[in-house]
Amino acid sequence: MRLIALKMLFGDSAKFYGILLGLTFATLLITQQAAIFVGLMSRTYALIEETPQADLWVTDPTMQFVDDTKPMQVTALDRVRSVTGIEWASPLFKGLLVAKLPNGGRQICDVIGVDDATLIGAPATMLQGKLEDLRKTDAIFIESRGANKQLMQPLTADKNGPKRPMQVGDELELNERRAIIAGIAETRPSFQNVPIIYTTYLRAVGFAPANRRTLSLILVKALPGQDLPELQKRIQTQTGLTAYTPAEFSWKTLDYWMTQTGIPINFGMAIALGFLVGVAIAGQMFYNFTLDNLRYFGAMKAMGATSRQLLNMVAVQGLAAGVLGLGLGLGATALFGLMIPGDRLAFKLTWHLPIISTFAVIVIVLGASGLSMWKVIRLDPKEVFNG
Amino acid sequence: MSGEQAIFCQGIAKTYGEGESAVKALRGIDFTANFGEIVALVGPSGCGKTTLISIFAAILSRSSGALQLAGVDPDAMTNQDRTLFRREKVGFIFQQFNLVPQISVVENVAIPLFLRGENRSEALDRAEKLLTEVGLHNRAHSRPSKLSGGQQQRVAIARSLIHEPSILVCDEPTSALDGATGQRVMELIREQGRRPDRIVVLVTHDERIYHFADRIAHMDDGLITRIVTSDVELAALKMAAFEKGKIK
Ligand SMILES: Nc1ncnc2c1ncn2[C@@H]1O[C@H](COP(=O)(O)OP(=O)(O)OP(=O)(O)O)[C@@H](O)[C@H]1O
Ligand SMILES: [Mg+2]
Numbered sequence: 001m002r003l004i005a006l007k008m009l010f011g012d013s014a015k016f017y018g019i020l021l022g023l024t025f026a027t028l029l030i031t032q033q034a035a036i037f038v039g040l041m042s043r044t045y046a047l048i049e050e051t052p053q054a055d056l057w058v059t060d061p062t063m064q065f066v067d068d069t070k071p072m073q074v075t076a077l078d079r080v081r082s083v084t085g086i087e088w089a090s091p092l093f094k095g096l097l098v099a100k101l102p103n104g105g106r107q108i109c110d111v112i113g114v115d116d117a118t119l120i121g122a123p124a125t126m127l128q129g130k131l132e133d134l135r136k137t138d139a140i141f142i143e144s145r146g147a148n149k150q151l152m153q154p155l156t157a158d159k160n161g162p163k164r165p166m167q168v169g170d171e172l173e174l175n176e177r178r179a180i181i182a183g184i185a186e187t188r189p190s191f192q193n194v195p196i197i198y199t200t201y202l203r204a205v206g207f208a209p210a211n212r213r214t215l216s217l218i219l220v221k222a223l224p225g226q227d228l229p230e231l232q233k234r235i236q237t238q239t240g241l242t243a244y245t246p247a248e249f250s251w252k253t254l255d256y257w258m259t260q261t262g263i264p265i266n267f268g269m270a271i272a273l274g275f276l277v278g279v280a281i282a283g284q285m286f287y288n289f290t291l292d293n294l295r296y297f298g299a300m301k302a303m304g305a306t307s308r309q310l311l312n313m314v315a316v317q318g319l320a321a322g323v324l325g326l327g328l329g330l331g332a333t334a335l336f337g338l339m340i341p342g343d344r345l346a347f348k349l350t351w352h353l354p355i356i357s358t359f360a361v362i363v364i365v366l367g368a369s370g371l372s373m374w375k376v377i378r379l380d381p382k383e384v385f386n387g
Numbered sequence: 388m389s390g391e392q393a394i395f396c397q398g399i400a401k402t403y404g405e406g407e408s409a410v411k412a413l414r415g416i417d418f419t420a421n422f423g424e425i426v427a428l429v430g431p432s433g434c435g436k437t438t439l440i441s442i443f444a445a446i447l448s449r450s451s452g453a454l455q456l457a458g459v460d461p462d463a464m465t466n467q468d469r470t471l472f473r474r475e476k477v478g479f480i481f482q483q484f485n486l487v488p489q490i491s492v493v494e495n496v497a498i499p500l501f502l503r504g505e506n507r508s509e510a511l512d513r514a515e516k517l518l519t520e521v522g523l524h525n526r527a528h529s530r531p532s533k534l535s536g537g538q539q540q541r542v543a544i545a546r547s548l549i550h551e552p553s554i555l556v557c558d559e560p561t562s563a564l565d566g567a568t569g570q571r572v573m574e575l576i577r578e579q580g581r582r583p584d585r586i587v588v589l590v591t592h593d594e595r596i597y598h599f600a601d602r603i604a605h606m607d608d609g610l611i612t613r614i615v616t617s618d619v620e621l622a623a624l625k626m627a628a629f630e631k632g633k634i635k
Contacts, residue, residue: 001501004490011489299485302446304474305502306467381446384481385437385558 001305005313006320008293015292018285019321020328023361026278027329030271031349031357032336037267038353039346044257045250046188047094047112051121054219055228056243058089058235063242065256066249067110067192069094071214072241079239080218085226090115092217093204099197100173103154109146109195111174113204120219122185122198128168129183134200139182140174142166146195147184174207189346191257275360283368286321290314290372295384302381310376318369326361330354391458393554393586394420394443399452400609401438412438414609416452420602422553425577425587427597430606436590437558439606443588444477444556445469457553474502478547480557480576484539486531492542493518493527499550517545521575537568544575555580555587561596573599594628 009016047066048057058080060070080089093113098106114121114134122131127144134141142151152163153170170181179199187196205213220243222231228245235243244252258264290297297310337347401413412435420426428436441447442454445461454460457476461469478499486495493514500510518527521541523534531539540560547555557576561569573596580587589600597603603615 003507004487004494004498004501007494008487008489293487295483295485296487299479299481300498300502301470302444302473302479303499303502304470304472304477306470309502382437382441384479384485385441386482 001309001313002316005316008296008313009289009317009320012289012292015285015289016321019282019289020325022278022280022282022285023321023325023364024328024332026274026282026364027326027357027361028332028336029274029277030360031330031333031353032347033267033270033274034353034356035333035337035347035349036345037264037271038350039348040191040263041254041257042348043189043191043346045253046190048246048250048253050123050187051219052246053120053221054246055222056220056232056235056245057249058218058220058239058241058243059216059249061240061242064260065253067094067253068256069216071212071216072218074215076215076239076241077218080220080235080241083231083234083238085223085231085234087221087223088118088120089218089220090118090120091201091215092121092219093201093208093214094216095204095208095212096194097174097197097207099151099179099195101151101154102171103157105154107150107195109142109151109174109197110190110192111197111199111204111207113199113201115219116200116202119200123187125186127184127186131183133168133182134198136180136182138178138180138203139199140172140179140203141183141185141198142181143185143187143196143198145189146197147181150195175209177207179207275364278360278364279367282321282325283364286318286365286368287371289317290369290375294375294379297376298379298381298384301376301379302384307377311373314369314373314376318365318372322361322365326358329357329361333357391422392419392455393422393424393457394418394588395453395455396442397453399439399442399454400450401435401442401447402450412609413442413449416609416611418604418611418614420586420588422586423581423583424602425581425589425600427589427591427600427603428606429591429597429603430612432592434606435609436606440556440558440588440590443554444479445473474499475550476553478550478552478555480540480543480547480555480560482559482562484531484536484543484563486539486542486546488530488532490530491528492523492531492534495531495542496545496549498546503550514545514549517549518542520579521545535568536564537572540564540568540572541575544572544579548579551582551585553585555585557587557589559591559593560589561591561593566595569593569596597628 045066060072063070077089077091095111096108097111099109100106119131119134122134123141133139147166151166153166155162155164166181168181168183172179185198190196222228232243235241301310334349337349340347396416396418399413399416403410403412416439428439430436442449443456445456448462461472464472493511496514496517497510515527518524521544523538523541526534531542561572564572577599604611605613
């Protein structure tokens with residue numbers, strides 16, 4: 001009877017395609033919006049992921065997320081270095097500065113200053129130039145998205161005239177000071193989506209206005225065999241600063257964006273909408289499909305179909321519609337992910353997300369087929385005798 | 388099976404609902420029928436025909452009275468056993484055919500076998516053979532909607548007989564068909580349906596098909612008022628119908 005049930009579903013092409021379309025669309029909407037949300041949220045801690053050398057990130061205790069730079073005293077670095085169990089500690093400057101382009105255009109940039117001696121925290125992948133070039137006079141690196149977009153070099157004096165991507169050897173001004181592009185790096189997109197400029201710590205402090213020439217973060221590498229939680233406690237008690245593991249710092253950052261901004265609500269609403277579309281289109285159509293076929297279910301019931309057999313039929317129909325709709329929807333989402341350029345739209349399809357949409361489809365299908373099953377079970381077989 | 392009565396009922400009553408809204412659909416039916424017979428239940432609308440045939444088909448429980456269908460009392464069974472009883476022993480022909488529209492004719496015929504969990508290809512083979520017997524072999528793989536009303540009812544007849552039921556119930560099998568087609572459908576029911584080990588119960592208000600039955604039970608207001616048994620009375624009925632020009 002399962003085959004008959006499937007044929008009943010596939011044979012009713014108008015309803016079947018309607019159910020399929022509804023489930024596909026709901027899956028697409030839910031998964032795609034969730035993937036964009038995850039992508040966007042994972043950008044908030046991109047810097048932490050870009051800097052895998054650090055075992056601990058030491059910050060001012062009031063700092064809420066990685067971009068929330070709270071100035072620390074310059075002496076903080078020495079205080080941290082004096083804590084036992086540390087292999088090295090290196091300073092990191094992080095701050096938004098205005099870059100002035102040769103034609104007078106201005107662009108806010110995220111400036112990251114890495115330790116002058118070790119260059120720890122500098123980008124790992126260089127597209128043009130090499131890491132050592134950062135030691136040259138007035139040298140900065142910019143990442144490729146900024147170079148190819150916001151920091152395009154105008155070819156004429158006209159601001160709206162033709163432009164070319166910024167290259168090694170080009171110049172900018174950061175706070176009235178000259179900066180020379182010594183390399184183009186590839187980095188993960190950040191949440192703020194402003195160009196990221198890398199330079200040395202001292203140069204970065206030099207670029208910053210006088211009141212912001214401060215230490216933002218300290219990267220710490222523990223000596224081999226150190227108990228990290230113990231080290232964190234030691235740093236906290238001896239320096240009054242807070243030390244996070246990369247995972248803790250990422251979570252803290254994520255938590256800030258999740259709880260202090262309207263972003264989750266926004267995406268939550270889009271995802272809820274996807275769910276409602278599924279219920280309204282697919283769920284309702286499935287229920288209507290059962291209602292349309294109620295007289296045949298009734299005839300089968302009279303002919304001796306057990307409740308179990310009838311429920312089985314509805315379940316098979318629900319399962320088939322659910323699996324196909326979910327498959328198509330996930331396929332469409334993956335296709336969408338492949339088609340959009342990675343740095344344009346944050347889109348991160350982690351393995352958790354299909355589980356969420358699968359769960360949503362299960363709820364829709366169970367709801368609709370549950371209602372249908374109830375109808376079929378309550379059916380009075382005597383009704384089939386009435387024309 | 389011989390000697391055993393196909394249907395035995397005594398003082399069967401059926402009341403729908405309770406209290407003030409209760410409807411007494413049957414008010415004491417005494418009726419017996421033997422295997423090999425074709426009996427018709429006839430009477431005005433609302434007299435209780437569908438109620439009685441539903442009880443004979445073990446899909447409706449009586450309120451009171453004694454009942455034996457093929458030697459057993461369906462109301463003494465659990466719901467599940469009653470369902471299995473229908474699956475084994477009862478065949479159904481409906482006024483509105485009730486063929487599943489999305490599957491082929493031959494699959495429709497095989498449904499009672501599928502319900503019993505029989506092997507699919509064997510079930511389809513048997514269904515095809517039966518379709519040959521009702522003259523629809525060439526339509527076996529069509530969808531029901533491609534067939535005329537008369538052809539659809541033939542398919543339904545094949546479906547009702549494929550599991551060789553002991554009780555065949557037909558509720559107004561011709562009322563969705565024109566006169567000539569109805570006659571042919573009834574001929575087919577008599578030819579294919581009548582078996583020494585089967586009772587055929589027919590509900591109709593179509594006088595033109597009365598003569599297909601061996602006995603005609605006239606019902607009125609929840610009671611059987613008279614059962615026309617003799618060939619003479621049957622002939623008289625046929626005569627009257629003939630005079631009205633309804634049959635030739
Ligand atoms: N489920 C029900 N609930 C309440 N009353 C019912 C129900 N089914 C039938 N009845 C009533 O029982 C009586 C007998 O109904 P039944 O359907 O058996 O008549 P019938 O002889 O088949 O009529 P028709 O020729 O119109 O089909 C009628 O008065 C009908 O209204
Ligand atoms: Mg009726």
